[in-house]
Amino acid sequence: MILGYISFSHAGLESSSIDLLNNISVRDHLAFHAVTLGEFKGGYFLNNRLPFLSADICYCSSSNDILVLLSGSIYNREELLLRCNLPASACDPVLIAELFSREGPDFVKRLNGDFVIFIFQPARKLAYLFRDQVGIRPVAWIFDRQTLYFSSDIIGLCKALSVGETIDSEYLMGYFKYIDYRKTPDNKVRKLHPGHFIQFTESGALITRYWNPRDIKTDRSLTHERMLSELKSLVHDAVRIRCDRRFIGGAHVSSGIDSGIVAVLARRQYSKQGNFYGFSWSPENYSVDKTDFDERQIASKLCQEADISLVFADLQKEDFLHSVSSFFDNRGYFSEDYAAMQAVKTGTNLIFSGWGGDEFISTGDRGIELDLLRELRLQAFFRRNPVSNLKKFIRNQISYVLNPAFGFLNKGTARSFRNDARYIKKPYKKSDPAAIRNFYFHTSRRQLHLRLLEFYHLQERCESWAINGFRRGVEYRYPLLDRRIIEYMLKVPSILLCKTDYYRPVLREISEDILPDEVRWNWSKNDPVYWAWMDEMFSQSAVVFMDEVNTWKENPDLHFVDFDLLAADISNFRSKSLDTEPRVLFRALVYIKAIHDFSLRYHEIT
Template sequence: MCGIVGCFADRAFLRNGSDVLARMVEAIGHRGPDSAGVSLGERAALGHARLAIIGLADGAQPMAIDEPPLWISFNGEIFNHVELREELTARGHRFRTASDTEVILHLYAETGADCVNRLNGDFAFALWDARRQRMMLARDRMGVRPLFYTWHNGALLFASEIKALLQVPGTSVGIDQVALDQIFTLWAPIPPRTPFRDILELPPAHVMLIDGDGMRIRRYWQLAFPDRDEQPDTRSEADLAREARALLDDATRIRLRADVPVGSYLSGGLDSAIVSALAARHAAAGLRTFSITFASAEHDESAQQAEMVRALGSRHSAVSCDEADIAAVFPEVVWHTERPVIRTAPAPMYLLSRLVRNEGYKVVLTGEGADEVFAGYDIFKEAAVRRFCARQPSSTRRTKLLGRLYPYLHGLQQLNAETRAACFGIGSDALDDPLFSHRLRLRSTAGAKMFFSADLRDALAGYDATEEMASLLPRDFRRWHPLHQAQYIEATWLLPGYILSSQGDRMAMAHGVEGRFPFLDHRVVEFAARVPPGLQLRTLREKHLLRLAAADLLPPAIAARPKQPYRAPDSRSFAGPSTPDYVAEMLSPRYVREVGLFNPASVERLAMKSQNLQTQGFRDNAAFVGILSTQLWHAIFTGATSKPGSIGHADTRRTDPRVHRREFPLWRHSA
């Protein structure tokens, strides 16, 4: 796991490129604190900040092979590198290192850009083909590892994080207003947009090739489901459960490959418990586990965590998190997410990864992805019940089912059937709407846009983020089962755009920690996509097949536990006498007016409600956190003249990677 930077440019740009590339590497030194390097050529340059996990002694990057002349800067891990190395060696390839990075180079030498189809891993890499004078950028299938790019004075610049691109003199830091609207509707921008105008994201499962003929971007993998009328898999659920278990076990096994110890996150829920239990069976020296506990009872799962620790016999550490902790680190969170967020959930993950690193670990397994892949989210059950109720909207028997959806939301249980039906929008959405499953959530989130300024509203007039998302759905989408449609939306938009980014990669790599995701092994994802919907969601029992597959791994109480979504205290984290000074300054009418994105009077009223602990609804919570994070984002990244000195993100930039520089002699053979 590392950070990469680089460029494809002419000689004039690269003549003075060494210092710029070094600054880019230094800006993301937190991703790779172990070593760093920059290599320069006549048409391209690569830089690297290394987190040493595989091939500790000989895996320094940028890395090259001589024949054909290829160079690479690689972020991530290739989990099937052992098998690929054996195949390549049998075909005559000779390896100089024990690193998985070199495997990519040799595989590319055989198959060119199609090498990505053979890789089982989480990756983003830049590969320079000196013979073809071609740069290749690639990103993993599910979007675990990030990769951003921009054009500047005719040069293509790219990096693992946007803050590296901002080290290039003259790079634009203006806000993309459409991306902001998407965040306040969909929780994340639609790739290739980012909140930064003119800085783009390479989408997951895509490859970019750039050479003298121009730039081409293509998708190499697509999540797909069978037609709803297609003959389903006729195997028994027991057979399917056995296959699911075997695939998950192997996905976990190969994600334990490392030359450093590997730990595991343990939330107290089903998914991380399964991963930890499988990992414990392969960890000869015992398993190390880590978790977050909360001071607030509604968010805390420490009792379940303790039960799993006893069952696993793991050595365990936990970090306790309260509202004040969230507020204290929130500016750091925004610095690392590089985008506004509408929830505080990334903040506890930031504290957890700091604990992991302080305990001497660089790698952890997590249960992320199980909800998308095995239909675990409440929104899937909600959509099914809403469809059921919509067919007979006057039936009180049907609407009573709505009360069973969110047992942890006590206020919902107090509503009568009619009010509950209105809250869930029964009858308000067409059943053939491709976004039916998510319309309720999208409307609730977009309600926060009532705080947008008049100027921003005018600039966005006529734009609808949900319609853009709908226009990008696959051609076959309407032929899929409704559950599969909902899974696709979650896995394609929210998972890479928010969960794997703001809560995942950025929070872990802020402290040089690599997260690994067995549930996102593409073999597991492709298998689960073929499972009949009735075996994924059995009435209101989520993850039915996964529970069968893991029945013997877990204590009964954990195995039967219903979904408890990961949440953290939101607006109330910024209320009370211990509220940091930056909150009032960021939300002051003066600064809100200066930034110009929100209505100062409306924000002032919202802030007052927050201080009185009145912002408990979803819309107000999302609005408060979204506005505060946007104001922080603006102050941190635009260099605003009124930028407060109290937001304190400077520590994250205190890096000294001791960048080594070298020339690329292999590149000089061609003009």
């Protein structure tokens, strides 16, 4: 994690803001390394469970008038080292400095990686802050009184600079409705958008977009065979370049094709490593009546064939209660927080994840029908949508054509919105219209991909896992979010995804020699065992939290909660007369407890 502040006018505070930020971010095994140069003060943290050294984070050369701070990694360094005539031993910050000296800020367009980069040229009184194209690495900033503050620890920066102020209520309501997930606890502090950089001079801050996927055009010359060949090569290479022998590798595993292909390819790259652990969110010893599908069986088959040591979750009620109260760190990713702890116990410090596959290379059928109709590909359209089953045909056209194109939500989705916001006061219930549009509505597959990038759920998860993972000593990497794969999928005509009737056709076709058939042909994304287990965890915990509601009412940050309705439903639940689904109440109690404890920690004076 990197952080700092810089002011060329000296109008900014010379107070202990940055020192306070240091204190907030400190954990037992984190070491802060201060960096001061001219008008810049800041530094970076190292975690002794991770193999990064100071040279991997910081480079400073007075003779070349440059300071580089890097959070993350550059994955295409081999080709860039050759371009710059640098030895293989050169660390990423040295490579960045050389590229910048040759090309200025445009150098960032050459990078393929997960990164936040700060560059300062003291003699020129010029500074830059860059974020990677997709937004894997977190960074937030604020320009205040001619001073630019930034930090990889988004919540830490907000906490340091907003002492005594209430938390932005929209930020806190993210588990009750759709919000702009770019929001931070302090509405003055902003996340630097993916594919953007800030140039900071004596004149102020200027934001520039350097990566715009909207500029990518559909490639009508692509053939089905060429598409599969090139995407298969890209997936293999995306995993390969993210492997680092300094780390002990592991992976997420499930019944999903995304996580499966990433886990198997990563294991092959780490073939000389002893145990390569696969972390499942599913519980090992938990049974569910009347289920036709058990993800654990498929995950076990995958791990057995790939020589992966499978680690199931063994989260207990006490662990879950603690995780809910640790919302400040885990941001509600309770299962992943526990998986990270299991990774630490096994010595694993690098987890490969299939996150992001659904939105691009593993796309299912959203947007395809719209493209076929627009392009008058009627033969393909009716092959995929036979009218022989008229009822199913009509249902599919409503779901995949009319609703997304005209901005309608189906009844089930609308009902879930009402349930999630049940205990929010009426003035605050409404979800962010742009967020709903970006996730649900589109008129083409291309627009769907672009809007899912803008929706920011991909980046929000990556940010949360990056920050919490760093504190625990775990790095995450997402090969299926390699920018080359995203760019390629934006070029692919939808007709090429219709050669077979497979759901998620690309990964099923290219994984023939990678995944066992049990994984390759599994179409279910649901894990009934996991969700039954989570329902039990939520219900047991919610009963405990019911006695704390009167305390929560005194928290001014929770002014948007309808505590009268919450208290009435708790009373009705206890008297067995609740007129709504109990899980709606349980879910609300867990997340209100989580954000209450987040609020207490946020306002804590360090």
